[in-house]
Amino acid sequence: MNKRDISLPYFLMLIVFFIVNMLSVKAVVADDEHEHPNHHEEEVAHIDEDMASLNSISTAVASGGDISKTMTLYGIVTLSPEHTSHVTARFAGRITRVYVEYGDTVKKGQVLASVESNSSLQTYNVTAPLSGSVIAKHANAGEVVSEQTLFTITDTSTLWAELKVFPSQASLINSKQTVVLQSDDMQTRSVISQLLPNTSGEPFRIARVKFKNPDDNWFPGLLVGAQVLIDKREVNLRVPLSALQQYENKTVVFIKEGDVYKPLPVALGIQDNQYAEVLEGLNAGQEIVTENSYLIKADLEKDGAEHSH
Structure with a gap:
């Protein structure tokens, strides 16, 4: 071979x-x-403290708390009946002098007008029964008066909101429920004082809410929205709605571990206008991003797009 x-x-x-x-x-x-x-490599974002501060990325420790269910009602601000007075003359006679004008602010006991009595021919004073504003004036010097209203005075330091409650809402609205009234950038808290029938024949009830107006910022005729607290319960774990993001078809929160931020899928329960209950995926004590978490989401999606090419 x-x-x-x-x-x-x-x-x-x-x-x-x-x-x-x-x-x-x-x-x-x-x-x-x-x-x-x-x-595969875990999807995380690395952001140092300076960069997080610059982008206003805020965090908080996850914990339990209250979830409050509210219902929105709408209505109008009205005068307080018990803080409004229609002033008349005690005896018929001729008005000799008027001391106040429409729109003036008066104090309780202040002289509003002087009247010469027809029977005694003596002059007496008509005084303010309460402090407030003159919202109507029907008195001029030289006029003869008897039982007609001369002045209407109201104290606007206390007002009422009259809210419409429609049939679909009626079963959930009760007296003494907490209410947050809001108009533009103004807000105040009170409770439903009364539930009254609507005398106009329209299909709704009236929830009346008495509230303080010390700075005189609220006024009759103002349209208001109201958040009525209809249910409140304590949950073991909740997160602000601002912490939630949709990432890779999942609802996630971003947790912070040092300079590392990573998405964590969560299962949610009940929620209100501020918080959502967390049922699964997150533990109490973990640090989560509560503000501007969308920046972290955008950063991860950008990295994912670059890697896909």
Whole structure:
């Protein structure tokens, strides 16, 4: 047998050995990928404290608290009947002098007008029965008066809101429920004092809310919205709505561990206008992003888009 006869089988054997080894390596890799199908680099964002502060990224420790369910009603501000007075003359006679004008602010006991009595021909004073504003004036010097209203005075330091309660809402609205009244940037808290029938024949009831107006910022005729507290319960874990984001088709919060921020899918329960209950995915005591979490979401989505190319 010559050298050529010996070298050819040997060369073929080397080729077979090489192919078998390559297949073995591929099999090991395939098995490893089968056992760890989700094995990839964890999606996180690295943001140092200075950058977080610059972008107003705020965090808080997750904890429990109250979830408050509210219902929105709408209505109008009205005068307080018990703080409004219609002033008349005690005895019929002629007005000799008027001391106040429409729109003036008066004090209780202040002289409003002087009247000469028809019977005694003596002059007496008509005084303010309460402090407030003159919102109507029907008195001029020289006029003869008897039983008509001369002045209407109201104290606007206390007002009422009359809110419409429609049939679909009526079963959830009761007296003594807490109410937050709001108009533009003004807000005040009170309770429902009365529930009254609507005398106009329209299909709603009236929830009347008495509230203080010490700075005289509220006024009759003002349209208001009201958040009525209809249910309140304590939950083991809640997060602000501002902490929630939609990421990769999941509702997530972003947790902070040092300079590392990462998304954490959560399952939610009841929620109100401020908070959502967390049922699964988050533990009390973990630090979560509460403000501007969308910046972290945008950063992760940007990195994901770059890696996909």
